[in-house]
Amino acid sequence: MRRAPDLLMIFDCDGVLVDSEPIALAVLGEMLKGQQVALSDEEIAERFLGRSLGAVAEIVEQEFGRRLPEDFPAMIRRRLFARYETELRAMPGIRSALDGLAARGVATCVASSSLPERIAKSLSVTGLSEAFGARLFSASMVKAGKPAPDLFLHAARQCGFSPANCIVIEDSPAGIEAARAAGMLVLAFGGGGHARSPAFRQKIASLKPDAWFDAMADLLQFVDGLRSSEDSLHG
Numbered sequence: 001m002r003r004a005p006d007l008l009m010i011f012d013c014d015g016v017l018v019d020s021e022p023i024a025l026a027v028l029g030e031m032l033k034g035q036q037v038a039l040s041d042e043e044i045a046e047r048f049l050g051r052s053l054g055a056v057a058e059i060v061e062q063e064f065g066r067r068l069p070e071d072f073p074a075m076i077r078r079r080l081f082a083r084y085e086t087e088l089r090a091m092p093g094i095r096s097a098l099d100g101l102a103a104r105g106v107a108t109c110v111a112s113s114s115l116p117e118r119i120a121k122s123l124s125v126t127g128l129s130e131a132f133g134a135r136l137f138s139a140s141m142v143k144a145g146k147p148a149p150d151l152f153l154h155a156a157r158q159c160g161f162s163p164a165n166c167i168v169i170e171d172s173p174a175g176i177e178a179a180r181a182a183g184m185l186v187l188a189f190g191g192g193g194h195a196r197s198p199a200f201r202q203k204i205a206s207l208k209p210d211a212w213f214d215a216m217a218d219l220l221q222f223v224d225g226l227r228s229s230e231d232s233l234h235g
């Protein structure tokens with residue numbers, strides 16, 4: 001008999017399930033330039049990666065004293081969705097990793113700073129919707145987004161798991177901090193198109209995730225290792 005899931009793996013969406021960050025950061029850069037906020041690609045990634053568009057607007061206002069138009073998030077979403085249709089790809093190896101997790105009886109869900117509509121779009125364009133069903137959680141469902149722990153705690157509660165039995169897969173500093181604050185194990189994924197610069201990798205390393213991997217296949221090895229160490233502890 002298959003045992004009930006003892007683990008919930010909580011996936012961030014952008015930069016983990018789908019390789020969306022190079023597209024998202026490029027669109028954000030273009031749109032900010034149109035608002036006379038000129039930043040380099042690196043500066044944009046450093047400030048805004050893993051944050052909601054609402055948080056982006058707040059940061060721009062605080063740092064540059066520039067109030068973005070109310071429809072700024074909607075304009076970004078429109079442009080993004082158009083590019084997603086032709087450019088967005090699932091992260092290499094994610095499908096077989098999800099199959100492998102299902103075969104091991106690991107429960108999975110998505111917890112993202114994006115709005116539900118954007119999460120659904122990302123997953124449908126890349127053929128990943130079925131793997132998660134309705135287990136999609138957005139920062140719009142909680143009071144405070146990442147780096148606050150609220151979203152991960154909400155996802156765990158909705159799926160019926162305690163934080164100690166959750167593993168978060170994240171690519172962004174804000175997400176790693178959020179998982180930590182939620183009292184969950186956090187694995188940094190560095191295989192996205194945006195995660196290659198030495199400065200970015202240094203920032204991730206400084207947050208000391210519980211493990212770090214660049215290939216989705218390594219996720220399964222991590223789970224197997226975790227289980228065998230638990231078996232030998234409780235065996």
Ligand SMILES: [Mg+2]
Nearest residue numbers: 012014015171
């Ligand atoms: Mg992300």
